[in-house]
Amino acid sequence: MGEHTQRKLPLLPLRGLLVYPTMVLHLDVGRDKSVQALERAMVDEKEIFLVTQKEIAIDEPDETDIYSVGTLAKINQMLKLPNGTIRVLVEGLQRGNVLTFEDKEEYFEVEVELLEERQEATVEEQALMRNVLEQFEQYIQISKKISQETLATVSDIIEPGRLADIISSHLPLKIVQKQEVLETFSLKERLTLILQILSNEKEVLGLEKKIGQRVKKSMEKTQKEYYLREQMKAIQKELGDKDGKESEIEEFRKKIAAADMPESVQEKAIKELARYEKMPASSAESSVIRNYVEWLTQVPWSKETEDLLDIHHSEKILDEDHYGLEKVKERVLEYLAVQQLTRELKGPILCLAGPPGVGKTSLARSIARSLGRNFVRISLGGVRDEAEIRGHRRTYVGAMPGRIIQGMKKAETINPVFLLDEIDKMASDFRGDPSAAMLEVLDPEQNNSFSDHYIEEPYDLSKVMFIMTANNIGAIPAPLMDRMEIINIAGYTEVEKLNIAQEYLLPKQVKEHGLTKGKLQVKEEAILKVVRYYTREAGVRGLERQMATICRKAAKIIVSGEKKKVIVTDKTIEDLLGKPKFRYGKAELEDQIGAATGLAYTTAGGDTLQIEVSLAPGKGKLTLTGKLGDVMKESAQAAFSYIRSKSEELSIDSDFHETNDIHIHVPEGAVPKDGPSAGITIATALISALTGRAVRKEVGMTGEITLRGRVLPIGGLKEKSMSAHRAGITHIIMPKDNEKDLEDIPESVRKDLTFIPVSHLDEVLKEALVGE
Structure with a gap:
C-alpha cells in the first residue's frame, strides 16, 4: 500500500469528470465557491x-x-477567460481519502x-500487468478508437498503480466505474478490476460489431428493395400510373390493421389488397378492388x-323531447331495464305506426339520445330495387353496398339506433322485392350474419336497435310485420296538442323568429282555437306552421x-290568421227525426257525422x-234488411219498402267515408224516420251491425x-266489446261523458230514441 499523511486543503468539486494521479488536464471553473477555492490554493502551496x-x-x-475519495492535484497554470470562467491546468499527484468536510462560506475545506x-511491482503484479497490456492491445485492435502511440506509451510504464490508472x-x-478504480487502493485488486473491465469492454465491442454487420446487411436489403421499388415506380410512371400506389397501399395496410375486423374479413381484405398491388392502374378492375377494400375498412x-x-x-x-306517448316511452324504458340486467340483448325491432306529424322520426332520434347511441336514418320511401337494401354484385359498373351497410358506415359503430323511415312506402317491381330483402335485416335470428352482395362477408347487425316508421x-x-313490434301512435288529443304547442312548438318558434316571451304572449284559449279551427290533423305539423x-x-x-x-287572445287570433279554415260537427240543438249523430275516425283524429234519412x-x-265507400254502403244494406225482418216488432208497416223511396245521406259529400262503424247509426236514423220518433240530441253512437241486430x-x-x-x-253508445279501450281515453274527457255499452240494436234504440 504505502504510507499515509494528513493535510487540510481547499476542495474543488468536479462535474462529470475524474482526475487520476499523474494525469495532466485542463479544467474550466465557473462556480463561485470553486473559484474561491482555487484562489485560496494559489495563496497556499498551489495544491487543491x-x-x-x-x-x-x-x-x-x-x-x-x-464521493469521499479524490485526487490531490497541483495547479500548474491559471487563465481568466473573457466569459468569467477560469481555465486551470492541473496535474494529479496522489490519491486521498476525505476525513472531515468544512463549509467555509466562500469555499469548502477538507481534511x-x-x-x-509503491512504485515497484511484485512478481504477481508484474504477471497481472502483462495480462492487462495484452488485453489492452486486443481492445485497441477491435476498437480502432485509440492510437498505436498510446499503446507504446502505456507499454513503457513500470508502476503497477499508474498503469491501471x-x-x-x-x-x-x-x-x-472510474471512481471505483480510484477507490481501489490495493494495486493487485486494481489491476484485477482493470482486467475485468477490459474483457467486458471487448465483449461489448464484439457485440457492437456484430450488430453493425447485421444492420448493414438489412440496410443493403432495404436499399436493394428501395432501388427496385424506385425502378417499379419509374416503370409505372412510363405506363401512365402517375404516383405509383406504394403510399396508398401502405395506407390501406394501416387501415386494415386498425379496423379490427373478424379474421375471415381481414384475410379477404389483405388478399384483395395484394391483387390490387399487382394490378396495373390502367386496368378497369383496379378501381373496383380499390373501392371494395376501401368499403371494408370504412x-x-x-x-x-x-x-x-x-x-x-x-x-x-324522452319527457324533455316529447309530450304524451306513454306506451312508446314505456317500451323503450323496458328495453333499457332488461339491458341493464342482462347486459346482452338482441336489439329490439320497433315499428312506430301512426299518421304524419305525430313525432315518429323525432322520437327515434330521442331514443338514440337517451341511450347515448349514434343515430342514423335512411328513408325507404319509393325504394323499389332489392339491390338498394342488399347492394349490387361487384361485377356491375357503379356497384355499391346497400342502404343498410351505407347507414352502418355513417353510424361508425356497430350498435347505433337505426331508423328505417317510411317502411310502408317500399314498392316492388321487376327489379325484385325490397321488402323481402328487409326480412333478413330485421330478423333477430338471422341478422347476426347479414349478407350484402357487395361486401360478400357476413355482417353482424344483431346489436343494432332498428326502429321503423309507417303511416299505414x-x-x-x-x-x-311478423318480425316487428308495432307501437301505434294514434295522434294527439286536443289537450295534448294544447300542451305540445305551449311547451314545445311555441317556445321553439318564438326563439327561431328572434322574439322573446316578453314580446309575444299567446293565451291558452287562442291556442285551443287554432287547434280547433285552423288545423285538422292527427299530428302537430300544421299547428307548428300556424x-x-x-x-x-x-x-x-x-x-x-x-x-x-303582442298579446294574442281568442278574440284577436282572427286578425293574425284570418277567418277559421275548418269547422267541426256540433251536437244538434234539438232532438231530430230521421237524423242520428255518428262518430267517425279520421286520419286527423276523430269527427262527428250526421246521418240523415x-x-x-x-x-x-x-x-x-x-261519397260512401263499399263497406259503408253494405252497412246501410244490412241495417235496411234488419229493419225489414223486424218491422212488426218495431211497429213499422211491413210493406214500407214497397211504398217508400228511401234516401240515406251523409253530409260533406266531397270527403270519402268508409268503414263499418256507422252501422248502428244508419239503423237508428232509418228507424227514427220510419216510426216518427226523434233521436236524442245529446247522444252519439258508433258500432258495426249484423243482420240479426248484434x-x-x-x-x-x-x-x-x-x-x-x-x-x-254527453252520451256515447258503444259496442260492449270495446269496454277495454276506455282506459285509453284521457281522464279529462272521460269524466264529462257517459258511456253506454251495448250488444244489440234493441239497447241502442232504447237509449237513443225519445218516447216508447
Missing part, C-alpha cells in the same frame, strides 16, 4: 483536492453529494488522508358505444313599431249518397270520444 460529484445536475453540492503509492482513463467508462366491425343504462336519465330525456300498417307485407305564422305576424307588428308587445212515396228504391266492436274509440266531447255530446 479534486473530488467528483455523484450527480452532474447539482449546482451547490454538500458533503453527501460528493484529507493522502496515500503514498492510465488505462482506465483511456477507456469509455462511466464516472461510477364499415365498423367492432367499434361500439357504451349504452347509458340509466333509466331515470333516459326517462328525463296495412301496406306492410305480413312476413315483415304558430310560426303567429310569430311572423307578431315580428312584423313589433318591427314596424305599431306595438312593443228521408222518405218519399215511391217504389222502394234505396239511394245512398255522400253490435260488433270498432276501432278508434279514443279519437271518436274526443270528437264527441268537443262537439258537446
